[in-house]
Amino acid sequence: MVKIDNDRINNLLAQARQGDRQAFSEIVRIMMNPVVALTYKMTQEKDSALDLAQDTFISAWENLDSFKGESRFYSWIYRIAANKSLNYLKREGRKVGDRSLTEQVASENPARELEQKELKGRILSFMSQLPPQQRLVFELRFYKQLSFEEVAGHTDKALGTVKTLYREAVKKLREVALAEGWAQ
Amino acid sequence: MNCQQIKDELMLLVGSDQLPDEIQKHLDTCDDCRKFWSELVSLAESMGTDDEFRLDRATIEAAVSNIDRRIDLRELDRVVEVGASWKAWVPAAAAMFLLVGISLIVYMVGGFGDRNGQADLSPKDSTWVIFVNGELDALDENAVAYILHQSASYEMLAEDLTDEELEYLENNFDVEDIL
Numbered sequence: 001m002v003k004i005d006n007d008r009i010n011n012l013l014a015q016a017r018q019g020d021r022q023a024f025s026e027i028v029r030i031m032m033n034p035v036v037a038l039t040y041k042m043t044q045e046k047d048s049a050l051d052l053a054q055d056t057f058i059s060a061w062e063n064l065d066s067f068k069g070e071s072r073f074y075s076w077i078y079r080i081a082a083n084k085s086l087n088y089l090k091r092e093g094r095k096v097g098d099r100s101l102t103e104q105v106a107s108e109n110p111a112r113e114l115e116q117k118e119l120k121g122r123i124l125s126f127m128s129q130l131p132p133q134q135r136l137v138f139e140l141r142f143y144k145q146l147s148f149e150e151v152a153g154h155t156d157k158a159l160g161t162v163k164t165l166y167r168e169a170v171k172k173l174r175e176v177a178l179a180e181g182w183a184q
Numbered sequence: 185m186n187c188q189q190i191k192d193e194l195m196l197l198v199g200s201d202q203l204p205d206e207i208q209k210h211l212d213t214c215d216d217c218r219k220f221w222s223e224l225v226s227l228a229e230s231m232g233t234d235d236e237f238r239l240d241r242a243t244i245e246a247a248v249s250n251i252d253r254r255i256d257l258r259e260l261d262r263v264v265e266v267g268a269s270w271k272a273w274v275p276a277a278a279a280m281f282l283l284v285g286i287s288l289i290v291y292m293v294g295g296f297g298d299r300n301g302q303a304d305l306s307p308k309d310s311t312w313v314i315f316v317n318g319e320l321d322a323l324d325e326n327a328v329a330y331i332l333h334q335s336a337s338y339e340m341l342a343e344d345l346t347d348e349e350l351e352y353l354e355n356n357f358d359v360e361d362i363l
């Protein structure tokens with residue numbers, strides 16, 4: 001799903017670390033979509049997602065020295081983006097909706113023949129109601145295809161905790177899917 | 185593994201292409217778990233991919249220049265901080281800014297490029313041109329912060345800001361917050 005040319009990134013990175021701003025801009029061009037996808041799925045707000053993505057790259061520039069190369073660069077960037085998104089949600093005081101996901105589905109239009117596209121949109125909006133930590137873990141594992149170990153490293157959580165969060169997310173999404181009637 | 189343990193594992197495998205042998209073998213013989221897995225596969229297929237969140241080129245380019253400009257501002261801060269105790273005059277700068285506004289910008293566009301012999305760390309020209317044209321919407325917080333940092337060194341031109349412009353600035357930028 002995420003196709004990022006690591007060699008190219010590493011070359012640009014080496015130049016950026018020498019202070020080459022153009023090389024850094026090129027990294028931004030390559031990484032902007034994956035990063036904004038993450039911040040968007042976390043916030044579900046286009047403007048905030050773009051702002052957070054930009055903040056992410058500025059922090060990355062300022063902390064390039066602290067990237068030691070022990071993880072892949074893009075996963076290091078995701079970590080920054082994830083922290084920014086979580087802080088944003090915390091600042092905004094965003095809470096999980098009071099009603100359960102299935103209740104919401106039940107109370108909405110029960111039409112069964114939804115367009116596939118529309119369905120995706122709805123799943124994403126349901127995703128925004130997962131607790132932020134579950135949402136983040138799901139995003140990093142499912143969409144960014146990071147390993148559970150990497151996700152644990154990025155979220156400063158134990159491996160077992162990360163797996164539990166992922167399971168919880170899947171469980172809730174499956175409930176929604178079943179209620180919608182599109183998972184046989 | 186019993187069925188519950190298999191299901192626990194299956195939930196972790198959502199998004200993976202391959203099932204471990206042990207689990208595959210169980211699915212081959214257990215209708216319930218197989219049904220559970222096929223639901224999860226449907227779920228995964230409906231979750232889409234990151235590709236659905238693509239920004240167009242123009243938006244990316246705008247973001248790239250914005251990031252570039254904000255990095256400029258931050259590096260400028262560092263230069264100024266090292267070179268002078270700018271914090272001492274920042275409150276005055278804030279007041280000045282609201283009074284001086286547009287006129288100051290016109291002046292600055294005219295030439296702060298090599299102020300004190302420093303390298304030109306100014307934001308991209310387009311920002312200033314837009315501001316000079318009176319389209320204040322285009323000016324973001326960072327540009328305002330930049331101007332605040334600049335303004336105390338220019339003691340002049342206090343007349344040209346209209347009430348409307350003043351009101352706009354006060355409503356749209358939290359000067360204290362920027363400081």
Ligand SMILES: [Zn+2]
Pocket residue numbers: 186187190210214216217218
């Ligand atoms: Zn079974």
